Amino acid sequence: MRTIVVGNVPFGAGSPVVIAGPCAVENAEQTLELARLAKASGADALRGGAFKPRTSPHDFQGLGLEGLKILRAAGDETGLPVVTEVIDVRLVETVARYADMLQVGSRSMQNYPLLVEVGRAGKPVLLKRGMSASLCEWLGSAEYIAKEGNLEIVLCERGIRTGASGEFSRFTLDLNVIPAVHAETFLPVIVDPSHSTGVASMVEHASCSAIEYGCDGLIIEISSGRADAPRPMCDADQAIDPAVLGRIIRFIRDRQEGTRPREWFSASAAYS
């Protein structure tokens, strides 16, 4: 597996990486507070959306450039590398100035001009799986990025849309894809337990479960948990408290130091 370094954080080097932060950058205080909480909980990198792809144009679209600056400042203060989504091919260069890693969202997985541009941006890329994308399509999208010479790609499973989606969870978390990715490519694959469940109380189990399945990390939405904190503007139902984030990270650390050698590499090899 290829090791992808983001800031100073290595993905795919054997130790699962945790990216945490708010769904959206709402203001400087909120983002800085959550960055500190993420850091204190043991997270390796910071996420936060400055450009939010919303189903309706009347919903909060993100703070844009101002959001990027806030995120960058929070990353600098905490020493956490920052990951943020770029939606607009014309803004790749701008976003790349502020972020350590560019995220291509589910809805953009087949935005080929965007993929080409992030392939040229000289930054690592977090490529989310489309809501009903096949593995073949997903890797085809990675190929668009790689073709530009950028092999610093981390894949992210975030749940797919199925007949089961919507009844008790937002999407259907498809963990079976993890060994399939490991068998087909040298790219690391992380999991987003926030969108794939859509339910805050499921996130911890989904996270630990995904780690046991062999994923290379997690990207998790958090909120402060303070009773007086305003409700997040996006995806409030799936944000977890820093305390829960801390438990997830301790689970990962304990497991890394544990007595069970995980022969998951050999299992993936057997698959191919």
Added chain:
Amino acid sequence: MRTIVVGNVPFGAGSPVVIAGPCAVENAEQTLELARLAKASGADALRGGAFKPRTSPHDFQGLGLEGLKILRAAGDETGLPVVTEVIDVRLVETVARYADMLQVGSRSMQNYPLLVEVGRAGKPVLLKRGMSASLCEWLGSAEYIAKEGNLEIVLCERGIRTGASGEFSRFTLDLNVIPAVHAETFLPVIVDPSHSTGVASMVEHASCSAIEYGCDGLIIEISSGRADAPRPMCDADQAIDPAVLGRIIRFIRDRQEGTRPREWFSASAAYS
């Protein structure tokens, strides 16, 4: 329902519209030949891809600007308005110079910057449904376009991805969405029987079926049918002959002149 005029062709005015043409503009001779065949068969407008969204970056990506010029010339010669897909938000202005109608493809249905830009382009838009998009998401995307002041939007059902997709057809044609669209909005909705079946021999039936379900038109991929013609570079399995296209169009005309009054409007009203 709102009437959307493309060139001189009215969508949603009571008579189903047929857009036909090659999947991709491959060269001037091919496109002109197919434009003439489409015209002779009775088609109302010409389609052809100059920018092709391919799963792999190593596959034919389209002729780009040259393709637009070829398509425009073919449209001018036959008098058919032209519809073509724009993938890159930076090329909306360029594509709008050559096309009478801008197509937003399935993979771009949630490319919000693109939607905003086509909303400002001053041309009618053909908005395809995403492969697993809900009606709510689809109409949300239409709202991005409309919010810019452009209400000239025609929706297009092109099949969705389901557990059944791939066994005998490429996607699952979801005709039930037609009355749902008619109940929820004033926009016309056409059907793409080519992608939704993926099988040339199913296209005729899927077309007539979609017309009976009350759609406002069709967009169909054709090939010349000449024995010595080279195989299309994209989606060859689903292209139909001009003879079949002619049958579909005769079906529509006979039906329009038929003795059965279609009270489908009242059925849609009853749905809401």
Added chain:
Amino acid sequence: MRTIVVGNVPFGAGSPVVIAGPCAVENAEQTLELARLAKASGADALRGGAFKPRTSPHDFQGLGLEGLKILRAAGDETGLPVVTEVIDVRLVETVARYADMLQVGSRSMQNYPLLVEVGRAGKPVLLKRGMSASLCEWLGSAEYIAKEGNLEIVLCERGIRTGASGEFSRFTLDLNVIPAVHAETFLPVIVDPSHSTGVASMVEHASCSAIEYGCDGLIIEISSGRADAPRPMCDADQAIDPAVLGRIIRFIRDRQEGTRPREWFSASAAYS
């Protein structure tokens, strides 16, 4: 294609067959009234459930044997052959005494002991597709029946469960399966527009649409439409009025006598 004769009604003989009736046999008056209305509207056969498979055991389960008798009497009085569902393998013989055709429901498509028993019952069988059944599984189920020597099988597409199901329609009507069935087997295939839409105002269009796609018939739930009639005990949202049923049947007849020769057989042959 094989012609399957039910009572005196031939399925697959070139003229689409319409089976209509109540979802459930609720009492003698209701069933007889609906049988007469179905007959008057031009239906070829009568449906009605005596054994209803309900998601909850606390919901109305059907009248059982009494329901069979009521249905038989209504069939005898109107001259319509009767189709009814058998759920319990121990009751196949009983149901076969009263029905002209045994229906195997979606939920029973892979009830193999039941399939074997209906294979031995000496009556034609209406085999509904399972809610997420592949064509391969569906035909495998038909094979269980055929293996017992009973080739009098009519298939029925009734909508499949997909990510789209539930938003605006109960299931997703998969009409693409019709030519696939015609290419793979000699069995006729009809469509259930009632369950596949789940919305009464969609049924007419879904019906005409399915006929245009080349299906061999329809099975439709009706209610009396009388203002003072009680609401049906099962699936009330999808039952249509006799007037609508009449329009559907007139559509079929007009089409049969129409000037357009339907070369759908050749299209299906081309598929294989």
Added chain:
Amino acid sequence: MRTIVVGNVPFGAGSPVVIAGPCAVENAEQTLELARLAKASGADALRGGAFKPRTSPHDFQGLGLEGLKILRAAGDETGLPVVTEVIDVRLVETVARYADMLQVGSRSMQNYPLLVEVGRAGKPVLLKRGMSASLCEWLGSAEYIAKEGNLEIVLCERGIRTGASGEFSRFTLDLNVIPAVHAETFLPVIVDPSHSTGVASMVEHASCSAIEYGCDGLIIEISSGRADAPRPMCDADQAIDPAVLGRIIRFIRDRQEGTRPREWFSASAAYS
């Protein structure tokens, strides 16, 4: 949560239970060998199919009554309680004489006469989720069993059919359903990592993953792993070696004795 005791093995009592054995009882030697291997690996109960629901009637259907006897003997010799599927409502009594737990398979989840009969059989029931069943339908099926007075029901998630099924795994394992079940009912829920992946090399990870997600146990298909052993007659691609089974069971035991208290009960409570 309700504790369901099978033989002497408690489900839902806080310690995940592992059921293991062959897909099908093929002969006495094979079944006894696998029962011993399962026992030696630490399994709590033995599975084996005597009645196999096959897509085609020409495939091996199981040994029937002889298979039950073989399974019972293997269970008696090893001291493992036995779980086996009953497909035919007329054989519930017979199967209940030989088995400690009756399995209702996915294809039978809505075989309501069968559910009523197993509700009366006086034995615990393993109720598998249907291939596209909603949680509501699944619990409705459990209700049919419970209504007969039998509350000894263990649910089993075995993967659902989605657009992703078939590309790299047989079904899509839907672990999100585990906390949903725990929130909605008092019944334990186990996971079948064999069918839900369909790939032997995925089973170990899927198993550990499911345990981390909070399931109450696993049901796993094994083969002997001997180089000279004949290939299993059913589902050979997903059977794992006893060595792998042993690793899964050690994972469970280590975790039970581990330093991390799993507050998964509270997470499920938070969900409701």
